[in-house]
Amino acid sequence: MSQAYEGPIQDLIDELGRLPGIGPKSAQRLAFHLLKVPAADAMRLADAISEVKRRVSFCSRCFNVSEHEICALCSDSRREDGVICVVEEPRDVVALERTGEFRGRYHVLQGALNPLEGVGPDRLKVKELLARLDPESITEVIICTNPNIEGEATAMYLGRLLKPLGVAVSRLASGLPVGGDLEYADELTLGRAIEQRRSLD
Amino acid sequence: MSQAYEGPIQDLIDELGRLPGIGPKSAQRLAFHLLKVPAADAMRLADAISEVKRRVSFCSRCFNVSEHEICALCSDSRREDGVICVVEEPRDVVALERTGEFRGRYHVLQGALNPLEGVGPDRLKVKELLARLDPESITEVIICTNPNIEGEATAMYLGRLLKPLGVAVSRLASGLPVGGDLEYADELTLGRAIEQRRSLD
Numbered sequence: 002m003s004q005a006y007e008g009p010i011q012d013l014i015d016e017l018g019r020l021p022g023i024g025p026k027s028a029q030r031l032a033f034h035l036l037k038v039p040a041a042d043a044m045r046l047a048d049a050i051s052e053v054k055r056r057v058s059f060c061s062r063c064f065n066v067s068e069h070e071i072c073a074l075c076s077d078s079r080r081e082d083g084v085i086c087v088v089e090e091p092r093d094v095v096a097l098e099r100t101g102e103f104r105g106r107y108h109v110l111q112g113a114l115n116p117l118e119g120v121g122p123d124r125l126k127v128k129e130l131l132a133r134l135d136p137e138s139i140t141e142v143i144i145c146t147n148p149n150i151e152g153e154a155t156a157m158y159l160g161r162l163l164k165p166l167g168v169a170v171s172r173l174a175s176g177l178p179v180g181g182d183l184e185y186a187d188e189l190t191l192g193r194a195i196e197q198r199r200s201l202d
Numbered sequence: 203m204s205q206a207y208e209g210p211i212q213d214l215i216d217e218l219g220r221l222p223g224i225g226p227k228s229a230q231r232l233a234f235h236l237l238k239v240p241a242a243d244a245m246r247l248a249d250a251i252s253e254v255k256r257r258v259s260f261c262s263r264c265f266n267v268s269e270h271e272i273c274a275l276c277s278d279s280r281r282e283d284g285v286i287c288v289v290e291e292p293r294d295v296v297a298l299e300r301t302g303e304f305r306g307r308y309h310v311l312q313g314a315l316n317p318l319e320g321v322g323p324d325r326l327k328v329k330e331l332l333a334r335l336d337p338e339s340i341t342e343v344i345i346c347t348n349p350n351i352e353g354e355a356t357a358m359y360l361g362r363l364l365k366p367l368g369v370a371v372s373r374l375a376s377g378l379p380v381g382g383d384l385e386y387a388d389e390l391t392l393g394r395a396i397e398q399r400r401s402l403d
Contacts, residue, residue, distance in 0.1 A: 006296065007269055009257045013250040019243070021235050022228065029293055032254070034222050036267060036292075037312070040255045042220070047251040049214040053233070054241045054248075056210045066237060068208055091237075092230055095207065111238070 010036070062133070064109040064126045066091045074098075074107055081105045084141045087130060087159060089113045089152065093145060103143075108133065113151035114158055122158065130159075134166060141169040148175050211237070263334070265310040265327045267292045275299075275308055282306045285342045288331065288360065290314045290353065294346060304344075309334065314352035315359055323359065331360075335369060342370040349376050 006014065010032060018028035035043045059065065060072035067073070074080065074094070084105030088094055094107050110125040133139060142163050146152035156172050163170045176194035177186055186194070207215065211233060219229035236244045260266065261273035268274070275281065275295070285306030289295055295308050311326040334340060343364050347353035357373050364371045377395035378387055387395070 007258070007267070007274075009250070009253045009269070010267055013254045016247040016250040019247075020232055022231065027223065030223065031221055033267075033291060033293060035251055036254060036258060043251055043255045046217040046220075047248040047255075049210070049217040050236055050244055050248040050251075052210045053214045053237060054244045057208070057237060066208070066211060066234075068210070073208075090234060092234060 059109075059111075063107050064111055064129065065094050065107060083138055084143065085130070085133065085137075085139050086143045086145050088145045089147060089155070093147075097145060105143075106137070110146070110155065113146055113155040115151045125155070127159070127162070131162070131166075134163075134168060139168055141171065144170065144172045148173070260310075260312075264308050265312055265330065266295050266308060284339055285344065286331070286334065286338075286340050287344045287346050289346045290348060290356070294348075298346060306342075306344075307338070311347070311356065314347055314356040316352045326356070328360070328363070332363070332367075335364075335367060340369055342372065345371065345373045349374070 013032045013035065014025070014028045017023055017031050018025055020028075023031070035046070056068050057066055060067040060075055061070055062075045063072060065072045065074060069076075081104045085108050086097060086103055086105060087108045087110060088097065089110050089112060091109055094109065097103055097107075108126065108130045110127065110130070112120055112125050114120060114122065114125070130142075142159070144156040144159055146155045146159075160170050160172070174197060175190065176197060177183065177190065183191065214233045214236065215226070215229045218224055218232050219226050221229075224232070236247070257269050258267055261268040261276055262271055263276045264273060266273045266275060270277075282305045286309050287298060287304055287306060288309045288311060289298065290311050290313060292310055295310065298304055298308075309327065309331050311328065311331070313321055313326050315321060315323065315326070331343075343360070345357040345360055347356045347360075361371050361373070375398060376391065377398060378384065378391065384392065
């Protein structure tokens with residue numbers, strides 16, 4: 002896209018274009034949308050951005066998003082201590098909480114290993130995870146990184162790091178999605194489902 | 203999506219989700235992106251939005267975006283008077299300017315007729331277009347709305363409105379894209395290209 006617009010419009014297009022998944026065409030479309038809507042509507046978005054940056058940061062224990070020093074999940078005394086679920090992003094905490102299957106604590110790595118993009122263990126909250134094991138008497142770590150290349154690599158890395166420390170390490174099961182159709186499953190997923198087959202009791 | 207996040211994050215997700223083409227999943231992804239980037243980066247976006255709303259509005263003559271009462275294209279004395287190119291949106295002005303083929307004036311309708319979404323002629327800058335004909339001694343109106351259902355309906359409507367007023371009315375040509383491949387053209391486009399064939403001189 003050429004620099005076709007006057008100052009503030011081009012600035013807005015540029016800023017919107019920096020967002021992930023927003024190409025130059027989308028940025029232009031969004032900018033013109035914001036130009037057209039009533040000022041109050043556009044300002045609600047601008048204010049929401051500044052409010053989030055002002056009020057929300059990350060829990061100093063689990064690195065989930067939080068408005069406080071320690072997040073609601075870490076400070077909830079009704080949750081089980083000793084088991085940590087390790088996830089990549091705060092949205093994964095929300096996804097897991099929605100299942101209602103896990104009542105322990107979380108640890109958000111804030112990413113996954115990605116050597117091609119220069120994301121090594123030092124860019125993730127790995128040493129912060131290790132630092133929690135003793136003080137919180139962690140006995141089990143469930144690695145819930147995504148079932149893709151980066152997530153699997155992160156899981157392998159963490160597994161190797163954690164096992165010698167005497168904690169039980171497990172990984173989310175891979176397999177067919179519940180309600181899914183065998184015919185439409187990709188071969189990797191189907192292969193994994195066979196490999197990790199469970200005996201019927 | 204459930205209301206899964208704490209106050210300001212959910213507010214931001216909601217506001218992002220109101221943008222066109224941004225679904226709840228994208229809104230969540232964008233919100234967490236903004237949470238993660240340095241505050242200065244996020245605030246540049248917030249500021250760009252408020253700057254646009256503060257400084258940019260629409261030209262009172264052609265309804266293109268403008269930082270001034272009358273936009274640069276309307277006040278440029280080197281441009282040809284008497285010919286108006288009617289477009290749907292400001293981005294169409296930019297697209298036409300890029301061709302370098304048109305040196306007249308523009309008029310931005312700020313939309314196209316869309317009865318299903320309740321967009322009638324009164325929602326577009328139609329009477330503002332009619333009001334320009336006499337004072338600007340307009341002799342030709344080139345209708346450059348999009349070659350889709352809404353754009354064609356708008357062109358037909360404007361054509362019927364303008365012809366009795368004694369101005370020449372023309373429409374952008376439809377046909378095969380230059381550099382395109384006949385084999386890959388959709389049948390509507392190819393049909394239109396046959397229908398509007400030109401004799402070789």
